[in-house]
Amino acid sequence: MEKICLAFLWHMHQPYYKNLFTGEYLLPWVLLHGTKDYRDMACLLKEFPGLKQNFNVVPSLLKQLMDYEDPRVNDTYLEIMRKRPQDLSEQERVFLLMNFFNANWENMIRPFPRFYELLRKRGFYYPREAVGEIVGYFTDEELRDIQVLFFLAWIDPMFFDRYEELHSLKSRGRGFTEDDKQVMEDIQRRILKGIVPLYKELAEAGTIELSTSPFYHPIIPLLIDGTVAREAMPGVPLPEKPFSRPEDASWQIKSAVRLFTDIFGFAAKGMWPPEGSVSDGALRLYMEEGVEWLATDEDILYESLGVTHRRDENGFLATPEILYKPYRYEHDGRIMHIIYRDRCLSDLISFHYAKSDPKEGAMDFIRRVKRIGESVKGKVRMPLVTMAMDGENAWENYTRDGRDFLRFLYDGILTDEEIMPTTIAEYLKVAEDFGSISRTHAGSWIGHNFSIWIGQSEDNMGWSLLAETREFLEKEDPGRQNKDAWESVFIAEGSDWFWWYGDDHSSETDEVFDLLFRENLANAYRFLGKEPPEVLAMPILLEDREIRPTKEPVNFVYPRIDGRITSYFDWIGSGFLEGKGRGMAMHDAITLIKGCYYGFNEYSLCLRMDIDRTFIQDLTDVSFEINLAGKTTSKIVYRVKGAVKEATLPVSMAFAEVLEMECPLEALGVKRGEKVHIWVSLKAKDMLVDRLPKRGYLSLTVPSETFDTEMWYV
Numbered sequence: 001m002e003k004i005c006l007a008f009l010w011h012m013h014q015p016y017y018k019n020l021f022t023g024e025y026l027l028p029w030v031l032l033h034g035t036k037d038y039r040d041m042a043c044l045l046k047e048f049p050g051l052k053q054n055f056n057v058v059p060s061l062l063k064q065l066m067d068y069e070d071p072r073v074n075d076t077y078l079e080i081m082r083k084r085p086q087d088l089s090e091q092e093r094v095f096l097l098m099n100f101f102n103a104n105w106e107n108m109i110r111p112f113p114r115f116y117e118l119l120r121k122r123g124f125y126y127p128r129e130a131v132g133e134i135v136g137y138f139t140d141e142e143l144r145d146i147q148v149l150f151f152l153a154w155i156d157p158m159f160f161d162r163y164e165e166l167h168s169l170k171s172r173g174r175g176f177t178e179d180d181k182q183v184m185e186d187i188q189r190r191i192l193k194g195i196v197p198l199y200k201e202l203a204e205a206g207t208i209e210l211s212t213s214p215f216y217h218p219i220i221p222l223l224i225d226g227t228v229a230r231e232a233m234p235g236v237p238l239p240e241k242p243f244s245r246p247e248d249a250s251w252q253i254k255s256a257v258r259l260f261t262d263i264f265g266f267a268a269k270g271m272w273p274p275e276g277s278v279s280d281g282a283l284r285l286y287m288e289e290g291v292e293w294l295a296t297d298e299d300i301l302y303e304s305l306g307v308t309h310r311r312d313e314n315g316f317l318a319t320p321e322i323l324y325k326p327y328r329y330e331h332d333g334r335i336m337h338i339i340y341r342d343r344c345l346s347d348l349i350s351f352h353y354a355k356s357d358p359k360e361g362a363m364d365f366i367r368r369v370k371r372i373g374e375s376v377k378g379k380v381r382m383p384l385v386t387m388a389m390d391g392e393n394a395w396e397n398y399t400r401d402g403r404d405f406l407r408f409l410y411d412g413i414l415t416d417e418e419i420m421p422t423t424i425a426e427y428l429k430v431a432e433d434f435g436s437i438s439r440t441h442a443g444s445w446i447g448h449n450f451s452i453w454i455g456q457s458e459d460n461m462g463w464s465l466l467a468e469t470r471e472f473l474e475k476e477d478p479g480r481q482n483k484d485a486w487e488s489v490f491i492a493e494g495s496d497w498f499w500w501y502g503d504d505h506s507s508e509t510d511e512v513f514d515l516l517f518r519e520n521l522a523n524a525y526r527f528l529g530k531e532p533p534e535v536l537a538m539p540i541l542l543e544d545r546e547i548r549p550t551k552e553p554v555n556f557v558y559p560r561i562d563g564r565i566t567s568y569f570d571w572i573g574s575g576f577l578e579g580k581g582r583g584m585a586m587h588d589a590i591t592l593i594k595g596c597y598y599g600f601n602e603y604s605l606c607l608r609m610d611i612d613r614t615f616i617q618d619l620t621d622v623s624f625e626i627n628l629a630g631k632t633t634s635k636i637v638y639r640v641k642g643a644v645k646e647a648t649l650p651v652s653m654a655f656a657e658v659l660e661m662e663c664p665l666e667a668l669g670v671k672r673g674e675k676v677h678i679w680v681s682l683k684a685k686d687m688l689v690d691r692l693p694k695r696g697y698l699s700l701t702v703p704s705e706t707f708d709t710e711m712w713y714v
Contacts (some may be wrong), residue, residue, distance in 0.1 A: 003420040004373040005384045005427050006413065007339070009295055010391030011272055012038055013058040013217055015496035017516065018067070020488055021523040026512055028077040030064040032154040035188050036401065037392040038065075039195045040156040044403070045207055048410045052421045055199060055208050055391070056272040059215045059259045060494070068192050071185070081147045081181060085140035093135045096143060097122050100150040102508065104396040106614070108153045114174040115149040118142060125592070125689030141175065148176040151184055155191070156401050163187050200264055209423035211270035212260045214252035218493040219453050220286075221279035221442055223249040226463060228279050231442040232303075232449035239454070239463035245470060246285070248493060253289045255490075269293060269425045272388065274495050275453070276300070276341075276445030283338075283440055284331050293337040293424055295388050298323055299448040301340040303441035315344050320375040324383035326428060327435040337428055338437070341388035341445070345369070350389045353405060354397040362408035366416060373418055381432040384422075388445075453495060456502035461540050462517060466492055468533075469521040476528050485527035492520035501540060503547045503693060514541050546677075547693040550595075551576040556707060557599035557606050561662050563654035571608060574599035577698050579690070592682055592690035600703050605668065609659040609680055609692070621685045624659050629677040629697070631669040636661070665702060676700045 017027040025031075038061075045051055067073055077099070080092055088096065101119050103109055110116045121142075122134060138146075152169060160166045165183050169176070202208045214220055221228045224246045229236055253271075261267050270293040271286060278296050286294060301323065302310055309318045317323060327338045345368060353361035369385055376383045395402040413419050443449045453459060470489055480486050497517035500510045507513075518540065522532035555573020560566050579593040597608040609624060620641040628634050628649075637646040638653050638661075645653050651663045670676055677697040682690045692698075 002373075002377065003382060004369055004418055005382055005420050005422045006369060007054060007384060007386045007422055007424050007427065009054040009056060009211075009272065009339075009341070009386060009388040009424070010041060011056045011058075011213075011388065012061060012391045013056075013213065013274075014061045014064065014392075015494050016060045016064065016216055016491045018064065019516065019519050019523070020484055020491070021519070021526050023074050025064075025067075025073070025075040025077075026516060027509060028075055030061065031068050031075065031078070031188065031192070032151075033392040034065060034068065034192045034195065035151075035155045035159070037156070037395060039191055039198060040158050040401070040403075041391055042195075042198050042202055042208065043158065044406060044410070045202060047407070048414055050414055050421070051410050052206070052423050052426070053208050054211060054270075054424055056211045056213060056270075057199065057260075058213045058217050058274075059256045060217055060491075062196070062259065062263060065192055065195060069189060071189065078185070081151065082185075084178060085143040085147070088143070090132070090135070093138075093143065094131050096146060097131055097135055097138070098128075099508075100146050103150070103153050107399055107401075108396055112149050112153060112170070112173065114145055115153060118146055118149070125684060125687070127687040130687070144176055144178075145174050148180055148184060151188065155188075157403060159187070159191060163190075196263060203264065203266075206423075206426075209270070209425050210260075210264060210268055211272060211424075212256050212268045213272050213274050214249070215255040215259070216252060216491050216494040217274040217496065218249070218252050218490075219275060219277045219444070219450065219495050219498075220249045220252065220273060220282040221277050222450060222454060222463075223252070223493060224279070224281045224285070226454060228281070228442045229450045229454045231279075233451060233455060236451070236455040237457075237460060239460040239467065241464040241467040243463050243467045243470070246281070248470075248490065249282070249285055250289070251490065252493070253285060253291075257289060270295070276388070277443070277450065277495075278338075278440050279442035280331075280439055283329055283336065287329075287331060287334045287336045291336060293326075293339060293428060295339040295341060295386065295424070297388075297443075297445035297448065298340045298343050300441050300443055300445075301327070301338075301437075303443065303448050304437050304439065311344070316371075317375070320372060321379035322435070324372060324376055324385055325380050325433045325435055326384060326431055327437050329437055329440065337434075338440075339384070339386050339424055341386045342372075343445070345385070346387045346389045349387065350394045351397075354394065354402070358399070358404035359408045361405055362412055365409060366412045366419070370416070370418055382427075382430070383433075384427055384431070386424075452502070452504050453498040456504075458501035458540050458542055459498050462498055462501055465518070465521055465536065465540075469524050473524050473528075476530070482527055485524045488520045488523040488527065492517055503696065510541060511539070514539050542696070546699045547577070547696045549575045549598075549698060550578040553599045553703075555599075556601040556703075558601055559606055559608065559660060559662070561606075561652045561654050561660045563656035563658060563660055565657055571597045571599070574606075574608075575700075577692060579692055593680070593692045596678075596680060596692050596698075598678070598698075598700060600665075600700075600707070602705055603666075604662045604664050605676065605700070605702075607659075607661045607663075607678070607680075609682075611658075611682060618684075623683045623686065624655070625681040625683065626661060627677075627679050627681075627697075628663065628668060630674070634668075636663075670702050672702050672704050674702055676702065 014030045017025050080096055109119055160170055203210045226243045271291050272295055276296040311317055329336050329338050372385055446452055473489055500513045518536045522536045525532040553575035557574050559570035574597040577596045579591045579595050592612055594610040594612050599606050623639045626636040634649050636651055649663055649667045651661055653661045677699050679697045680692050681688055
């Protein structure tokens with residue numbers, strides 16, 4: 001029977017959170033994901049003999065994991081935890097309440113009843129200016145429980161069965177002691193110390209293939225030449241100071257190969273390019289360093305081949321035989337293999353199956369894989385279906401850290417005679433069908449472009465500062481004698497700092513990422529005994545900026561303003577701005593404003609705001625504020641209790657399932673072609689609990705009276 005070869009590629013990565021100059025870790029995600037995701041993902045494979053997978057481990061993560069094996073590691077969060085509550089300063093108490101509930105409330109905090117009780121006491125949402133007062137309501141015993149429970153919640157459920165001390169702490173659930181903190185910290189280190197040896201053991205047994213990425217996870221094409229961004233985005237604004245350092249890109253790849261080999265005792269055959277980003281210049285650089293295979297996104301393949309008709313309305317590929325095989329990329333007599341991931345299947349695991357029944361999700365995945373096998377039968381021999389996704393961020397949105405889903409999935413794969421799990425290197429040895437490409441489209445696994453990392457004002461300011469610091473370093477230390485100064489710049493070249501710039505993503509720790517990026521640049525000066533430029537002390541994050549919508553409007557809208565989703569067609573032609581999660585993970589589920597639909601008709605501006613009521617305890621305490629800035633700025637307030645409307649404009653408003661509003665254009669004082677700036681706030685007990693957009697405003701252009709006709713012909 002012809003087999004469908006199935007390759008999972010789990011990307012294990014964290015940016016470098018350590019300030020090299022001070023030696024302090026400002027964010028704890030290496031430690032927390034280390035005790036929750038990196039080891040248990042590999043441990044689970046031991047339950048399923050015959051299951052093979054691919055683990056991509058980034059050197060910046062490996063380097064930090066080794067740091068955390070030292071009990072003296074300087075981590076801001078650990079330092080707060082280690083202190084007795086009575087010894088915490090007022091500022092440290094505030095930090096504790098603001099940061100030690102950063103976990104998925106439903107799946108990670110609620111399973112610990114005491115932790116959920118303390119979260120409710122602090123408040124699901126609260127005004128930052130009031131947290132100093134809130135601290136006064138917590139006893140030392142409660143603060144100590146928060147110190148312990150935060151780290152317990154970030155330990156995978158499997159370890160509570162493996163370590164009796166952890167089981168005892170969870171069973172007791174409250175009233176923890178200072179000794180309990182030491183017990184927990186000792187177990188954390190034991191878990192972390194087991195990650196690399198387990199990976200090595202499974203790799204030597206052939207259960208997993210280990211691959212790696214350039215050292216500090218930079219966008220290699222943008223390091224080589226930032227202007228490559230215009231291949232996919234022809235009109236994108238570029239940084240004022242261009243960045244082009246192919247020698248840095250080479251260092252990032254060479255150093256990754258060296259560290260990986262030193263740790264595991266063998267060289268990695270493959271690499272996951274950070275953010276799946278490729279270009280012809282990048283591929284050739286990987287080939288020069290002896291990389292045998294790379295993996296990236298399906299849309300990169302389609303753009304490279306000029307294929308326009310890709311998936312139908314149900315998400316199924318029009319020409320599946322194009323995707324489900326490896327490709328040979330040739331240059332100057334060298335050959336490298338490129339694997340393209342199935343984005344749909346990867347995203348189902350990363351973002352969607354968490355919301356479904358674990359068994360149903362697993363069976364749906366297997367059905368889809370088998371359907372792919374049917375679709376390429378007779379067209380591709382031994383088809384390869386590849387999933388490439390983050391190996392850590394998805395699981396906090398699953399119940400039991402995804403353990404039930406993965407067990408059903410792995411069992412279903414092994415019992416199905418048509419599916420054969422494989423490592424990528426093993427597959428390439430026996431593959432029969434190969435495609436061939438002579439050039440690649442330059443882009444990433446998101447939107448097959450580089451818009452997340454370059455083009456917006458914050459992104460471009462970051463690149464310009466990086467270029468200036470890099471020029472300074474080249475001038476002051478051309479022989480690269482000061483290793484720490486150069487290391488600081490290489491860290492700043494990582495993709496993650498730019499991930500949080502611009503309006504694409506938002507988190508509660510945006511300011512910390514901004515600080516770390518600027519500190520890395522400033523450290524290059526400090527290590528050389530120079531005073532950093534004052535500009536590096538100024539945040540790059542901009543508060544007052546124009547935000548792009550998720551979807552632009554395409555038709556006039558004529559909704560019934562009744563606060564209900566009366567008809568699908570009411571908002572079918574509207575624009576949409578998605579509510580962004582405010583959490584530590586790349587795609588966090590915690591957000592109250594799910595989104596805002598907006599649109600115009602000939603006479604009015606219409607808005608609809610959808611909210612998630614899961615963590616709103618009492619809707620009668622809720623109010624909505626809509627700010628409209630045209631020729632003048634107006635604030636419209638709608639209080640749910642009593643359906644009270646406070647507005648100086650003649651607006652129609654209603655709330656039941658959603659908030660809907662209609663405002664005459666004449667009242668706004670704007671004409672066709674002029675702009676209206678909008679931002680909306682959600683308050684509970686008159687305290688701000690969410691805002692859309694998180695920073696800045698959505699800018700809308702009032703359409704012409706013939707907008708419907710214009711869009712129809714477009």
